[in-house]
Amino acid sequence: MRISGYGTLFGVCTNQTHIIGAGAFSNLIRDGWHPQMLLGHEGEECGKWIKIEEDDHGLFVVGDIDETTERGRLAVRMVADGDVGALSLGPKRAVQKPIAPGVSYIPVVLDLTELSLVTIPGCPGALIQCFA
Numbered sequence: 001m002r003i004s005g006y007g008t009l010f011g012v013c014t015n016q017t018h019i020i021g022a023g024a025f026s027n028l029i030r031d032g033w034h035p036q037m038l039l040g041h042e043g044e045e046c047g048k049w050i051k052i053e054e055d056d057h058g059l060f061v062v063g064d065i066d067e068t069t070e071r072g073r074l075a076v077r078m079v080a081d082g083d084v085g086a087l088s089l090g091p092k093r094a095v096q097k098p099i100a101p102g103v104s105y106i107p108v109v110l111d112l113t114e115l116s117l118v119t120i121p122g123c124p125g126a127l128i129q130c131f132a
Contacts, residue, residue, distance in 0.1 A: 001064070001065045001076045001132065002064055002132055003062070003063050003065060003131045004060070004061065004062040004128070004129055004131075005126070005128040005129040005130070006057060006060055006061070006087065006123075006125060006127065006129070007052075007059040007061050007087045007088075007126060008087075008089055008123045009123055009124075010022040010056075010058045010059075012058075012123055013103065014089075014122045014123040014126075015123075016103070017103060017104065018096065018104045018105070018106050019105050020058075020059075020106045020109070021107045022054065023054065024054075024107060024109045025054055025059055025109050025112075026054060027108065028109060028110075029052055029053065029054065034048070035049060035113055035114050035115045036090075036115070037049055037114070037115060037117070038117070039071060039084070040084075040116060040117070040119075041090055044069065045069075045071070046065055046066060046069065046074070047063050047066045048064055049062070049115060051063075058126075061087065061115060065079070065117075078117075079117065079128065079131050084117045084118060085119070086118050086119065086120060086126055086127050087116065087118065087121060088121050088126060090112060090113055090114035090115060091113065092109050092110075093111040093112075094108060094109045094110055095108040095110065
């Protein structure tokens with residue numbers, strides 16, 4: 001199953017703690033970065049991200065869920081049933097600049113190991129837009 005959507009949107013407060021700026025992933029993308037595709041930020045990989053790019057809105061990703069694995073089959077069922085419909089960035093190392101109490105602006109993401117399929121996104125609008 002192929003899925004696509006936004007892993008995060010630029011300029012939107014995520015998890016009420018940070019705002020990622022446009023271009024924050026450009027160095028990682030240039031260097032051929034491919035984070036793991038997980039289901040709910042845990043377990044074995046459930047697929048592979050095959051295209052990662054920044055556009056005017058955010059970090060757009062395309063991935064293939066691996067239906068030959070148990071975790072991949074679970075992810076397909078959950079997406080098809082509507083139980084999973086969003087994306088979420090995993091833990092990241094980033095340059096952070098405080099802009100308000102408890103909120104930072106992130107102009108550069110230095111490392112991000114995984115991008116998960118989730119039920120509720122930390123970033124409003126980080127939704128799976130297409131699956132087939």
